[in-house]
Amino acid sequence: MTTSEQLFEKAKTLIPGGVNSPVRAFRAVGGNPLFIKSAKGPYITDEDGNQYIELINSWGPMILGHAFEPVEKAVRDAIQYSFSFGAPTRKEVEMAELITQMVPSVEKVRMVNSGTEATMAAIRVARGFTGRDKIIKFEGCYHGHGDSFLIAAGSGAVTMGTPDSPGVTKATAADTLTAPYNDLAAVEALLDANHNQIAAIILEPVVGNMGCVLPEAGFLTGLRELCTKQGILLIFDEVMTGFRLAKGGAQERFGITPDLTTMGKIIGGGMPVGAYGGRADIMNVVSPAGPVYQAGTLSGNPIAMSAGLAMLHHLNAHPEVYTRLEEIGDKLVTGFRNGLVKAGLNYTINHIGSMFTLFMTERPVTNFTEAKSCDLPLFGRYFHAMLKRGVYLAPSQFESLFLSVALTDDLIDQIIRANEESLLEIVG
Numbered sequence: 343m344t345t346s347e348q349l350f351e352k353a354k355t356l357i358p359g360g361v362n363s364p365v366r367a368f369r370a371v372g373g374n375p376l377f378i379k380s381a382k383g384p385y386i387t388d389e390d391g392n393q394y395i396e397l398i399n400s401w402g403p404m405i406l407g408h409a410f411e412p413v414e415k416a417v418r419d420a421i422q423y424s425f426s427f428g429a430p431t432r433k434e435v436e437m438a439e440l441i442t443q444m445v446p447s448v449e450k451v452r453m454v455n456s457g458t459e460a461t462m463a464a465i466r467v468a469r470g471f472t473g474r475d476k477i478i479k480f481e482g483c484y485h486g487h488g489d490s491f492l493i494a495a496g497s498g499a500v501t502m503g504t505p506d507s508p509g510v511t512k513a514t515a516a517d518t519l520t521a522p523y524n525d526l527a528a529v530e531a532l533l534d535a536n537h538n539q540i541a542a543i544i545l546e547p548v549v550g551n552m553g554c555v556l557p558e559a560g561f562l563t564g565l566r567e568l569c570t571k572q573g574i575l576l577i578f579d580e581v582m583t584g585f586r587l588a589k590g591g592a593q594e595r596f597g598i599t600p601d602l603t604t605m606g607k608i609i610g611g612g613m614p615v616g617a618y619g620g621r622a623d624i625m626n627v628v629s630p631a632g633p634v635y636q637a638g639t640l641s642g643n644p645i646a647m648s649a650g651l652a653m654l655h656h657l658n659a660h661p662e663v664y665t666r667l668e669e670i671g672d673k674l675v676t677g678f679r680n681g682l683v684k685a686g687l688n689y690t691i692n693h694i695g696s697m698f699t700l701f702m703t704e705r706p707v708t709n710f711t712e713a714k715s716c717d718l719p720l721f722g723r724y725f726h727a728m729l730k731r732g733v734y735l736a737p738s739q740f741e742s743l744f745l746s747v748a749l750t751d752d753l754i755d756q757i758i759r760a761n762e763e764s765l766l767e768i769v770g
């Protein structure tokens with residue numbers, strides 16, 4: 343037995359499913375999860391001493407590679423002043439100022455401790471601001487584990503949501519309406535059927551959570567227009583795309599300004615941090631400025647703020663990071679496409695900047711139904727073929743890969759070769 347296997351056996355007796363977040367358990371690809379001991383730059387190392395090239399990067403935060411020195415130093419410097427005060431600090435002001443400078447739509451911002459907290463708070467604010475109860479989300483978009491977001495669609499676009507998880511009440515499900523991603527007509531139908539009842543439309547402006555799925559031309563603009571016309575708040579969940587697709591996230595890249603934005607992952611530099619922000623008149627409803635309650639004992643934690651600030655300062659001051667991420671993404675995806683051709687496969691790759699997914703299907707993937715048409719057992723075999731060759735992918739077809747600038751050209755070539763060999767192995 344490997345050390346990872348031993349740890350997993352013990353973990354299963356102590357932690358539900360042996361993990362503290364479900365996708366880590368490798369259930370979607372089979373096999374035993376790797377227990378990670380350390381990581382540096384582009385590499386992650388497990389408890390058995392195996393080293394892998396990273397294409398998950400903690401699901402996004404390690405955009406500059408693991409244990410990036412300025413972030414590490416900021417944390418070391420901060421801990422000597424104690425770890426938490428539960429009182430305001432200078433760093434929170436600096437953080438808020440930096441975020442409002444970097445993210446186009448954000449005039450005021452509140453720090454929280456995770457992406458889940460950010461999205462839960464954002465819809466409460468939207469409801470408090472508009473005085474309406476219902477929200478619209480899109481099938482296959484993930485917004486954390488808040489009750490309102492664990493709703494799958496019925497068969498039709500205008501179907502009332504049914505809970506996706508036991509423990510979510512019918513009443514909560516009834517307030518969450520769902521539409522297929524990229525389907526503006528379905529959204530219009532929901533709006534017609536629920537006139538003056540929709541507080542917010544929330545979406546990932548580029549989806550990472552059904553695999554990488556891009557908004558089609560006109561989709562984001564169409565949503566923006568519908569929201570403006572009907573007094574609905576448009577919420578971009580940029581927990582994945584924020585500070586990744588551009589310094590100012592997808593909203594900068596696509597030139598669309600949402601009313602509220604949720605952030606996480608990169609914003610903490612690897613520490614547990616989230617944030618939500620937007621128009622000042624909307625954010626002013628948040629307690630204690632206004633009546634919508636939201637709080638957090640550890641929110642704006644000084645160690646977490648130090649890590650996040652070091653990360654965001656670096657990204658803000660180094661636009662070449664984004665140029666390099668585009669280069670790395672283009673180079674890898676070109677190599678992956680060549681690999682598919684060599685293996686005689688016509689599978690779909692969705693790609694934007696430093697996010698991409700190889701879908702095991704020949705169909706284009708523009709929504710969740712299409713993503714679900716993938717050959718999942720084949721993806722499982724591909725995942726393990728890549729792992730065997732030292733490349734650590736997300737252990738599910740329904741995830742995007744996240745690139746970091748720590749990937750050198752040599753490593754990119756190595757990953758491309760691993761992909762070619764893995765594809766030949768699984769079809770052979």
Ligand SMILES: *Cc1c(COP(=O)(O)O)cnc(C)c1O
Nearest residue numbers: 456457458484485486579581582
């Ligand atoms: C990861 C994620 C979340 C949830 O963030 P947590 O920090 O895991 O709670 C919310 N929205 C999106 C788009 C995410 O990718």
